[in-house]
Amino acid sequence: MQTGTKGTYAKNRAIKVRVSNLTKYYGDLLVLDNINFDIYKGELLCIVGPTGCGKTTFLNCLSRFIPITTGSIDVDGQPADPRLHNIAFVFQEVSAIPWLTVEDNIRFGLRVKRLPHEEIERRTERMLEIVGLTRYRAYYPQQLSASMEQRVVIARNFAINPDLLLMDEPYGQLDVKLRYYLEDELMRIWRELGSTVAFITHNIEEAVYLAERILILSPKPATIKEEVIVALPHPRQYDDPEFVKVRDYVTESIKWW
Ligand SMILES: Nc1ncnc2c1ncn2[C@@H]1O[C@H](COP(=O)(O)OP(=O)(O)O)[C@@H](O)[C@H]1O
Numbered sequence: 001m002q003t004g005t006k007g008t009y010a011k012n013r014a015i016k017v018r019v020s021n022l023t024k025y026y027g028d029l030l031v032l033d034n035i036n037f038d039i040y041k042g043e044l045l046c047i048v049g050p051t052g053c054g055k056t057t058f059l060n061c062l063s064r065f066i067p068i069t070t071g072s073i074d075v076d077g078q079p080a081d082p083r084l085h086n087i088a089f090v091f092q093e094v095s096a097i098p099w100l101t102v103e104d105n106i107r108f109g110l111r112v113k114r115l116p117h118e119e120i121e122r123r124t125e126r127m128l129e130i131v132g133l134t135r136y137r138a139y140y141p142q143q144l145s146a147s148m149e150q151r152v153v154i155a156r157n158f159a160i161n162p163d164l165l166l167m168d169e170p171y172g173q174l175d176v177k178l179r180y181y182l183e184d185e186l187m188r189i190w191r192e193l194g195s196t197v198a199f200i201t202h203n204i205e206e207a208v209y210l211a212e213r214i215l216i217l218s219p220k221p222a223t224i225k226e227e228v229i230v231a232l233p234h235p236r237q238y239d240d241p242e243f244v245k246v247r248d249y250v251t252e253s254i255k256w257w
Pocket residue numbers: 026029031049050051052053054055056057058220
């Protein structure tokens with residue numbers, strides 16, 4: 001199989017996020033069971049696992065939307081802190097802010113961060129260009145196609161130069177053609193900006209298409225079952241025998257818990 005070893009992969013890479021002994025209970029319900037792993041700087045990491053295993057919970061812990069029970073999450077060597085770190089979020093139900101134009105959607109997060117006016121304008125122009133929406137800057141989301149709206153959301157999130165972009169099954173509800181298109185967009189922007197991305201999905205094919213590395217979670221309570229380095233070059237082909245091998249391997253790994 002075209003998968004590298006962890007040692008080679010991790011060599012000389014800076015650690016962006018370190019998750020140590022992370023455990024999460026909702027009342028008596030154990031959802032995350034002593035999770036340990038690192039996310040490397042500039043990495044595109046996919047996290048896969050069955051529905052209900054705790055993927056969204058995990059992301060919410062990472063962003064500090066919900067308290068963790070025990071353990072720690074450090075970003076750049078310091079406890080994850082929304083006031084300190086730029087962590088951007090793309091939720092399961094993706095939408096642009098309906099009452100703001102395309103450009104104001106992109107400006108939104110920059111204004112929240114109180115960046116200087118010129119910097120806001122500079123970044124907004126750049127993101128409009130990167131996602132190809134300069135001509136549509138004055139449109140409202142309801143005037144756009146679904147794929148254009150998704151691009152607005154991507155632009156809004158990348159605009160803040162996130163230390164970490166967390167995406168929770170962002171394309172789960174979309175038809176296959178649109179999903180393929182947006183996966184390619186994500187790859188392109190990720191490369192151009194060098195961001196660190198953690199992408200959650202229950203779609204194994206999507207993970208193998210995107211990821212440099214895949215973390216496989218067990219059913220609830222989630223532990224890290226295995227990690228797979230996907231050493232295939234981009235752009236990847238779904239029908240490439242090597243692609244199929246990795247996909248089947250991950251599928252089996254999830255099945256045989
Ligand atoms: N706020 C909550 N209170 C209690 N239980 C919850 C809460 N959120 C999620 N759960 C439970 O935790 C488990 C994991 O949920 P979730 O993280 O949404 O899984 P996934 O995103 O992998 O589908 C599920 O059993 C779910 O019912």
